[in-house]
Amino acid sequence: MTSPSLLPEGLRDRLPPEAEALGRVRGAVLTTTELNGYARVEPPLAEFETTLLGRLKSSRGTDLLRVIDPISQRTLALRPDITAQVGRIAATRLAHRARPLRLCYAGQVLKVRGTQLRPEREMCQAGAEIVGTDAVPAVIEAVRVALDALAAAGATGLSVDLTLPDLVATLAAGPMPVADVDAVIHELDGKDAGALAALGATAYLPLIEAAGPVDAAIERLSAIDSGGILASRLAGARAIADAIGGRATVTLDPTERHGFEYQSWIGFSLFADGVRGEVGRGGAYSIVHPDGREEPAVGFSIYLDPIVDAGVAPHGRDRVFLPLGTEGQVAGTLHAQGHATVAALSDADDAAALGCTHIWAGGALQPL
Amino acid sequence: MTSPSLLPEGLRDRLPPEAEALGRVRGAVLTTTELNGYARVEPPLAEFETTLLGRLKSSRGTDLLRVIDPISQRTLALRPDITAQVGRIAATRLAHRARPLRLCYAGQVLKVRGTQLRPEREMCQAGAEIVGTDAVPAVIEAVRVALDALAAAGATGLSVDLTLPDLVATLAAGPMPVADVDAVIHELDGKDAGALAALGATAYLPLIEAAGPVDAAIERLSAIDSGGILASRLAGARAIADAIGGRATVTLDPTERHGFEYQSWIGFSLFADGVRGEVGRGGAYSIVHPDGREEPAVGFSIYLDPIVDAGVAPHGRDRVFLPLGTEGQVAGTLHAQGHATVAALSDADDAAALGCTHIWAGGALQPL
Known part of the structure; x- marks a missing residue:
């Protein structure tokens, strides 16, 4: 017999006051995106497994929790991510809307397994x-909107680590050819100088050294960019860093690929x-339309539970006890x-036992 | 090949502006409950099927969407209702908290099938x-809090239909014995006078007649309550009607049982x-603790999607276009x-194409 209070691994009850803090963080992020002109979408929790898998940025089907649907007689999957659903909406039902199309969302996602750092399976x-x-x-x-949203959610000491996901592929197709691009990308991601040398990719070693504060990193990358093939990317990173430098610490790790594969x-x-x-991540990517056309996009995701768990969410309301007979x-x-x-x-x-901070007495608020 | 835009029956994308309206309705209801001292809880979307079934007010296991969990190697079920989860929390992790314990929630629920009136399976x-x-x-x-929440969500023309779910059982155990109580309850729920007479339960016929505006209904019920066994219930209904009469139309249907079985x-x-x-429902019920003890409770649920579909949700924000070069x-x-x-x-x-209502020009808001 299962204890009535037992929940499956990785699923949990948020209790007061944490559940309220989650609500405030969620509200703060949504309000920030809505104030910046992002229109809300609310996709369903489950879709056909086939359509969801086709849009997921990773096609790791083993990450999906599957649902048996007696109505459609097909397998549904619970969404492990909402970005892919927003892409589907932008490419189908909102394909006719004017661009740039700004969309925002907040909702629960579920996956088969958590990570060591974050064991929760529902977030x-x-x-x-x-x-x-x-x-x-x-x-x-x-x-900027991501930083505003985090600040509204109570987060402080913000930093942004930029990366250039197609950097190696660009260099390999141009001035720095290598036999096995994927192997080079893998070793750079692991910052393994010895393995790089073994691949005959010593030209890429300076990329590992370049990671760090954004000014120095751009300077080092410019130095190795003899042909100027990186010029527009570096100018872009420079402009982004300049625009947000007053709000957050900005670093650049040109070879970080983990989680940025798409x-x-x-x-x-x-x-x-x-x-x-x-606490969040984002970047530029492509949305694929049903006719195969690719459309550029950029966005960010924030995971709200770690902010709640860090205890930085905005404070809740005072609770005022109204004794029997208080005027309506x-x-x-x-x-x-x-x-x-x-x-x-x-x-x-x-x-006091009911958690009140004040009591209404003598026609005024009295602290408890 | 499934069309990439096709969703399973009963699941849908909420698009702008409806998704925003849903967000405002959700926020209005939660703010109302929180302002009235209800502490937020956020239970998980899925639980072990066995624990969820044990707490559901109906034990209709066929209503549950089941999830295969490779981690626990057990069947999980998606919640079709949140009230049962709140009861679980009150009876276990919050069993030690002072009473009256006020809890509130908002979240998605999923069921195998919708109804004719509401075909959605996620709400x-x-x-x-x-x-x-x-x-x-x-x-x-x-x-009162339910009515406040509905009003904050934009609903107008509110009415409350009271019912007395254990009325027949009480009368049958006292002054109006019948052979088959369940059959009488069933025929009263269907308002079938002929079937009641066939059951030898003609004494119950006046209950059908009693349904209607609360004053007249209480008067008629008092007239048949020769032994006074209903006195406290009728006084309670009277007090409730008096307390909310200025806010909503109040009716009483003493034999309505559908959906109030628990x-x-x-x-x-x-x-x-x-x-x-x-648009919502509620009432008094019992929460069962792990040791078998029963604890009285009362609450309400509101389904937010019908409010959005009715188009009564509060209006959204103005959208102001900021041309290139607008000061930061x-x-x-x-x-x-x-x-x-x-x-x-x-x-x-x-x-205009981006849906803006105003433009920032000449240092001021100009309507578009």
Whole structure:
């Protein structure tokens, strides 16, 4: 017999006050994206496994939790990510809308297994996408809105780590040819200088050295970019860094690929003080339309649970105990001031035990 | 090959502006419950099938969508309802918290099949529960908060239909014995006078007649309550009707049982102008603790999608187009005033096509 309180591994109840903090973080991120003109979409929790797999940026079908659907007699899958669903919407039902199309979302995602850093299998993901352009102004807007959203959610000490996901492929197709591009990408991602040398790719060693604060990194990359093939990418990274430099620490790791396999010219990871691991990520990518046409896009995702777990979410409301006999209009007045009220239902109700911070007494708020 | 835009039956994308309307309705309901002292809980989307089934108010296992979990090697079920999860939390992890314990929630629920009236299989459910009492003041608070939440969500023309779920069982155990109580309950629910007579339950016929406006209904029920066994229930219904009469039309249908099988002394359905079918429901019930102890509770659920579909949700923000070159601080000023902004990313961006209501020009808002 399963204990009635036992939940499956990686699934959990958010209790007060954490559930409220999650709600505030979610609200703060959504409000920030909506204020910046991103229109909300709300895709379903499950889709046909085949259509979801076809759009996922990784085609790791083993990551999907599958649902048996007696109605369609087909296998559904719970979404492990919302970005792919937003791409589907942009490429189908909203294909006719004017570009740049700005969309935002927040919702639960589920996967088969968590990670060592984050064992949860259900998470709340929020984010925003600009569809129709991945030019520098769009990337700047995406990073700025992400930073605004994180700040509104209570995160501080923000930093942005830029990466150039197609850098190696670009160099390999141009001035720095190698036999096995994928192997070079793999070893650079692992920052393994010995393995690189063994691949005959010593020309790529300076890329490992280039990682660090954005100014120095761009300088080092410019030095090895004899043919100027990286010039537009580096100018773009420079413009992005300049635009957000006052808001966040900016670094550049030109060879970081992990998790950016489907990004095009630029990707970014977001970090915040006190939050373990990444708090969000984003970058430029392509949306594939049903007719095969590819459309540039840029966006970001934020995982809200780590912000809640870090305890940095904005504070909740005061809770004011209203003793029996309190006039009816008092609650409304206090609500308008942003206070929560807890009305006594009987003489036995205990304001302190009920978590109240104040009591209404003598026609005024009294701290408890 | 499945069309990439095809979704399983009963699952849908909410697009702008409906997805935003859903967000506003959700926010309005949650804010109302939080302002009234209800602490937020956020249970997981899936649980072990066995624990979820054990707590569901109906044990209709055929309503559950099942998930294959390779990690636990067990069957999980997606929640078709959140109330049962809140009951689980109140009876286990929050069993030690002071009563009355006020909890609220909002989240997605999924079921195998929709209804004719509402074919959707995924819905957003929100609600609130008071655990520890089902006395009249608690029921009044639950109905009032439900009405406040609906009003905040934009619903108008509210009405409350009260029912007395254990009425027949109470009468049958007392002054009006019958051979087959369940059959009488069934025929009363169907308002089938002929079938009642055939059951030898003609004494119950006046209950059918009693349904209607609350004053007349209570009067008729009092007339047949010779032994006074209904006195406390009728006084309770009277007090509830008096407390909310200025806010909503109140009716009483003493024999309505459909969907109230697990309610105890009182249940209520909520209706709003322009919304098809019930917009919410609630009532008194019992939460079962792991040691078998039963604890009284009262609460309500609101289904948010019908409110959105009825088009009554509060209006969204103005969208202000910011041409290239707009000073950086303008966006923040407009956001603080509650306006959304849409920043031009290139000269080609078209304010009207992007759905903007205003444009920033000459240092001021101009309507488009």
